[in-house]
Amino acid sequence: MSKIGETLDDLKLIVQLYLAKRHESADDGFDHSVIAHGRGGLRSGKISELTVIAPLREGGAERLRRILEIAKGNLGGATLVGTVHDLRFVFLDNDTKVLFCTAFDGEWDHYIEDFATKIPEMMDLLFDNIEGWPGIKSATVKDFILKYQIPASGWYVAYPHLTVNDVLRNDVIVKGVNKAIDDAQVIRR
Amino acid sequence: MSSLLQRLFHLSKVNIELDDIQAVILRNRPIPYFGTNALLHFESAAAGRELIKKLLPLITSAEDWHQAEDASATIAFTFEGLRILRLPDASLDSFPESFREGMAKRAVKLNDVDEHAPEHWQKPFGTGQIHAAVNIIADTHEKWQHALEKAKAELGLLGGVTLLHQADFAATEEAKNVFGYRDGISNPTIEGSGVDEVPGFGKPIKAGEFILGYPGESGAIGKFPDPELLGKNGTFLVFRKYHSNVYLFNKFLKDNANTDYEQELLAAKMFGRWRSGAPLTLTPEKDDHEIGADAHRNNNFSYEEDELGKTVPLSCHMRRMNPRDTKQSVMSDVNLHRIIRKGVSYGSAPHKDAVIDDGEQRGLYFIAISAKAMDTVEHLQSQWVNEGNFINHGDEKDPIIGLNQGKGLFTVPGAGERRRYHAIETFNVMQGGEYFFLPGLRALKWMSEL
Numbered sequence: 001m002s003k004i005g006e007t008l009d010d011l012k013l014i015v016q017l018y019l020a021k022r023h024e025s026a027d028d029g030f031d032h033s034v035i036a037h038g039r040g041g042l043r044s045g046k047i048s049e050l051t052v053i054a055p056l057r058e059g060g061a062e063r064l065r066r067i068l069e070i071a072k073g074n075l076g077g078a079t080l081v082g083t084v085h086d087l088r089f090v091f092l093d094n095d096t097k098v099l100f101c102t103a104f105d106g107e108w109d110h111y112i113e114d115f116a117t118k119i120p121e122m123m124d125l126l127f128d129n130i131e132g133w134p135g136i137k138s139a140t141v142k143d144f145i146l147k148y149q150i151p152a153s154g155w156y157v158a159y160p161h162l163t164v165n166d167v168l169r170n171d172v173i174v175k176g177v178n179k180a181i182d183d184a185q186v187i188r189r
Numbered sequence: 190m191s192s193l194l195q196r197l198f199h200l201s202k203v204n205i206e207l208d209d210i211q212a213v214i215l216r217n218r219p220i221p222y223f224g225t226n227a228l229l230h231f232e233s234a235a236a237g238r239e240l241i242k243k244l245l246p247l248i249t250s251a252e253d254w255h256q257a258e259d260a261s262a263t264i265a266f267t268f269e270g271l272r273i274l275r276l277p278d279a280s281l282d283s284f285p286e287s288f289r290e291g292m293a294k295r296a297v298k299l300n301d302v303d304e305h306a307p308e309h310w311q312k313p314f315g316t317g318q319i320h321a322a323v324n325i326i327a328d329t330h331e332k333w334q335h336a337l338e339k340a341k342a343e344l345g346l347l348g349g350v351t352l353l354h355q356a357d358f359a360a361t362e363e364a365k366n367v368f369g370y371r372d373g374i375s376n377p378t379i380e381g382s383g384v385d386e387v388p389g390f391g392k393p394i395k396a397g398e399f400i401l402g403y404p405g406e407s408g409a410i411g412k413f414p415d416p417e418l419l420g421k422n423g424t425f426l427v428f429r430k431y432h433s434n435v436y437l438f439n440k441f442l443k444d445n446a447n448t449d450y451e452q453e454l455l456a457a458k459m460f461g462r463w464r465s466g467a468p469l470t471l472t473p474e475k476d477d478h479e480i481g482a483d484a485h486r487n488n489n490f491s492y493e494e495d496e497l498g499k500t501v502p503l504s505c506h507m508r509r510m511n512p513r514d515t516k517q518s519v520m521s522d523v524n525l526h527r528i529i530r531k532g533v534s535y536g537s538a539p540h541k542d543a544v545i546d547d548g549e550q551r552g553l554y555f556i557a558i559s560a561k562a563m564d565t566v567e568h569l570q571s572q573w574v575n576e577g578n579f580i581n582h583g584d585e586k587d588p589i590i591g592l593n594q595g596k597g598l599f600t601v602p603g604a605g606e607r608r609r610y611h612a613i614e615t616f617n618v619m620q621g622g623e624y625f626f627l628p629g630l631r632a633l634k635w636m637s638e639l
Contacts, residue, residue, distance in 0.1 A: 081520045082517075106571070106576075113525050114525060116409075120407070137407040165519070
């Protein structure tokens with residue numbers, strides 16, 4: 001296709017997106033734009049994404065699947081970290097590879113060393129199923145993660161201005177205010 | 190402090206190569222002290238190597254570091270400096286990315302943006318012209334002058350080395366910064382350097398956090414530059430120059446508190462200590478000069494009884510920079526983010542009633558040492574200084590060194606009401622800085638003979 005053809009196609013897409021947004025989108029006043037940030041992934045406001053596709057060891061899928069089934073989503077280590085909005089594992093290509101996606105506050109490489117002293121067992125239990133995992137305490141673990149990282153091409157965050165702590169704090173405040181209002185309505189006679 | 194350390198020093202506990210480590214890493218500054226920071230440019234590899242050879246006899250090792258006596262010199266190099274010295278490519282490539290890029294290129298990571306951005310820095314910072322930094326410090330004016338003259342004479346005889354910038358500094362017995370506060374009280378103790386636990390200084394931290402080539406807190410030895418002769422016993426140093434708008438700080442206190450006592454209390458809540466250095470934890474109501482001056486007591490406290498920050502606000506400067514046993518809302522190992530601080534003040538300390546800019550240059554040379562000093566300072570700047578998330582304070586920044594730009598917020602929890610102070614200015618303005626590598630003594634000799 002010629003350069004001009006591409007440009008015309010681009011224009012068409014821009015017009016289509018504009019029309020779709022005009023009819024079917026809203027502005028909540030928050031800046032949802034994403035930027036390439038730090039080593040790897042995209043960032044939207046205070047939140048970053050990490051997407052990794054890595055090969056699994058022999059029997060790694062089975063082991064990891066079992067761990068995740070036992071946990072049923074209750075990954076207390078992630079709660080302890082305090083910055084993780086969500087994370088997921090997806091098995092690919094006949095259980096030979098795993099897709100790991102997560103959204104979190106700030107930058108992941110700031111805290112790798114903290115993971116290595118605070119939750120090393122949890123990290124290695126999950127990720128040692130990956131072929132060649134050097135161990136969370138290894139000096140090369142950041143490079144290993146980067147090797148399999150694929151930056152997202154598109155990503156949307158509903159509240160780019162709020163961290164996990166902000167969301168939880170706001171929740172406590174709203175509940176507390178409502179309780180105070182409820183308590184105030186009790187007839188004290 | 191040095192007498193305290195002399196008593197606590199045990200040769201049997203030494204398991205790091207003190208005789209190969211530059212003294213500055215472990216040696217406590219004499220008090221009072223007199224010193225000079227010099228920034229140098231090498232015109233050729235030969236000139237740089239010659240300078241190292243000439244300075245080597247002046248550079249003291251950390252052996253007997255607990256007895257700070259004579260004048261001592263320190264030398265450190267930027268990545269540009271190592272390149273000019275023509276270190277082998279394999280060596281150059283083995284340095285961490287942050288060091289190779291240099292501080293100016295790491296501006297976003299350091300939150301050095303807007304008025305703190307490299308384009309506003311004083312020359313020669315961030316220009317690539319700075320190749321080495323030399324520091325000379327002594328406990329008397331005479332010893333300092335003598336060592337300085339000696340170093341300058343050597344420099345004068347050499348062609349091809351340019352003195353880009355010279356800054357002299359000194360501190361009296363009170364070791365006060367330009368805001369009028371005793372500074373440099375708390376520093377980490379290093380395991381294997383031969384000390385017992387000092388009350389309040391926390392458990393000694395694994396040597397590998399501060400000196401390359403030893404196991405760190407995780408038990409593993411981190412990456413260090415190749416070959417081992419170059420990397421082992423070396424470390425990294427972060428240098429940042431700040432100008433202090435003390436008049437804005439004084440004005441903020443007067444605008445936000447009525448009586449002199451209330452102003453002093455608000456200021457103590459912002460720093461975490463009173464002017465004497467006495468920590469709020471030990472004396473919450475008023476300053477206590479005896480505690481402030483007593484090295485056995487002025488750092489001996491924890492936040493165990495103050496989880497909510499009703500005595501020492503979670504957001505104050507001291508508690509942010511060393512959270513000790515504070516319960517953090519982001520998982521973090523405080524021992525991984527400690528630095529050895531060797532900062533010095535420059536310029537005069539204005540009276541606390543001064544609320545108008547007198548145009549004088551004053552502030553702080555922030556000097557931090559750690560085996561991963563770049564990572565640590567980038568972490569401090571982005572997570573602990575210019576953020577509040579780790580203490581569940583939203584966007585709130587450090588009230589003293591945050592880039593607050595007149596929009597800063599500072600929360601002071603109290604017994605009853607919780608007060609929020611607004612419109613905090615940037616009290617310390619970044620003037621420029623560099624990342625340095627501080628090699629061991631054998632490495633210096635090797636570098637000079639390449």
